[in-house]
Amino acid sequence: VQTPPPPPKPRSKVYAILPAPFAWIDISAGKVTLEAGGYVPEGGQTFDVPAFSIAKYPVTNAQYRVFVDKAKGYMQRQWWTDAGWAWRENAKKTQPGYWDHPNWNGSDSPVVDVSLHEAIAFCQWLSDASGENILLPTEQQWQRAAQGNDGREYPWGNIFDKTRCNTRESGNGKLTSVTQYPNGASPYGVLDMAGNTQDWCLTDYDNGWNIIDTTTRYRVVRGGSWSDDLDSARSLYRIRAPRNFPFNSLGFRLALSK
Numbered sequence: 428v429q430t431p432p433p434p435p436k437p438r439s440k441v442y443a444i445l446p447a448p449f450a451w452i453d454i455s456a457g458k459v460t461l462e463a464g465g466y467v468p469e470g471g472q473t474f475d476v477p478a479f480s481i482a483k484y485p486v487t488n489a490q491y492r493v494f495v496d497k498a499k500g501y502m503q504r505q506w507w508t509d510a511g512w513a514w515r516e517n518a519k520k521t522q523p524g525y526w527d528h529p530n531w532n533g534s535d536s537p538v539v540d541v542s543l544h545e546a547i548a549f550c551q552w553l554s555d556a557s558g559e560n561i562l563l564p565t566e567q568q569w570q571r572a573a574q575g576n577d578g579r580e581y582p583w584g585n586i587f588d589k590t591r592c593n594t595r596e597s598g599n600g601k602l603t604s605v606t607q608y609p610n611g612a613s614p615y616g617v618l619d620m621a622g623n624t625q626d627w628c629l630t631d632y633d634n635g636w637n638i639i640d641t642t643t644r645y646r647v648v649r650g651g652s653w654s655d656d657l658d659s660a661r662s663l664y665r666i667r668a669p670r671n672f673p674f675n676s677l678g679f680r681l682a683l684s685k
Contacts (some may be wrong), residue, residue, distance in 0.1 A: 439683070440557040445490040448535065448606055450483040451683060452572070452615050459570040460578065462663050465647070466635035476571045480683040481564055483617055484605035485537035485624050486549065494549050495522050498556070506551040508640040511544030514671055520545070524673055535604040537624040537678040543646050543670035546627045546679040547639050553681070563629040564682035565637045566647040566665060573621075573650075573662040575614030580661055582613035582620045587657045592622030595656045602653055621660035624678040625652045632667035644669050652676035 439451055456478045461467045494500040501521045504512055514520075524540035525531040531539060541549075546563060554561045564572070573582050581587060589596040591611035593603045605619050613620055620626075625648045629637045632645040645667035651660035654676050658664065668677065 439559060441553065441559065441561070441681075444553065444556055445493060446487075448484055448487070449490065451480040452483050452617050453480050454478060454568070454572050454615055457571055457576055459567050459574065461566070461570065462665060464665060465632040465645070465667060474567045476567045478685050479564075479568055480685070481568065481572045481615075481617060482681040485619050485626065485678050485680045487535050487605055488532050488538045489534040491523070491538040491541075491549065494552055495526075498552055500548060500552050503552070506548045506555070507544065508547060510640060510642075510670070511542075511548055514542065514544050525675055530601055531675060533602065533604065535606060536602040537605055537619070539602065539624055539675050539678045540673040541627075541678060542673045543627055543668075545673070549679075550681065551639075560684045561681050562639070562684070563627055563679055566628040566630040566649055568682055569620075569626060569628055569649045570662060572615055572617045573613050577614075579614075580663075582617070582662060583611055587660070589657075592651070592660055593619075593653045594622040594651050594660050595654060597622065597653075599653060620650050620662070622651050622655070623653055624650070625655075625676055626650050627668075627677065627679040629682075646670055648677065 458473055460471050460473045462471050463469045550561050579585055583591050593599050612618055628647040628649055630647045631641055631643050632647050633643050648666050648668045
């Protein structure tokens with residue numbers, strides 16, 4: 428008697444909410460070793476990472492536009508943290524910076540110049556709309572998706588290759604479509620984890636907490652950008668950024684808890 432195959436996993440509602448390109452990539456459980464800095468002690472530290480899913484691409488301008496225009500996300504208090512709403516009101520924010528600038532608003536280019544507050548508000552809205560638990564990836568999740576099991580230097584291997592990513596060495600001097608570098612995929616097939624845009628992570632740089640609201644100032648940022656060099660594109664490279672800090676090389680991608 429053969430055991431029947433398990434029923435297919437229900438398709439995520441996010442596919443119907445956000446325009447293409449979008450895909451969830453399943454990441455198996457494993458370990459990552461982080462370089463020292465902030466809450467990570469000298470010599471680095473190894474962490475266990477449970478299985479999760481991560482977005483194949485950074486959030487694009489077309490996808491973020493659903494939050495801005497259709498959902499009226501900047502007018503809806505329920506999707507913002509207390510600190511985020513206070514920041515939005517003080518800054519009189521109704522959309523990301525560079526939103527109407529032709530150099531930065533390509534439909535399939537990553538949305539940039541978003542603060543941590545805006546990224547979290549988008550996740551809160553999409554969680555509500557889809558009924559799924561969507562957040563920014565923790566930095567352990569981000570590194571796991573970028574490296575796989577072999578601790579590689581870059582998502583594609585250990586040798587830098589400017590034809591696989593949008594960094595300073597590539598000579599673009601601007602953002603590119605999130606689909607432009609398929610040969611720069613990580614072991615799991617995740618794209619743009621080296622170059623194009625840096626990603627906000629959920630993780631607090633100073634204490635390692637993974638919560639949406641905290642009174643501390645800095646969050647972890649991962650991945651190089653179009654304006655960064657090859658060192659910043661390393662899968663291990665980690666820096667901090669103030670949560671109120673939007674910049675034209677800083678965007679985000681989504682993670683989904685199992």
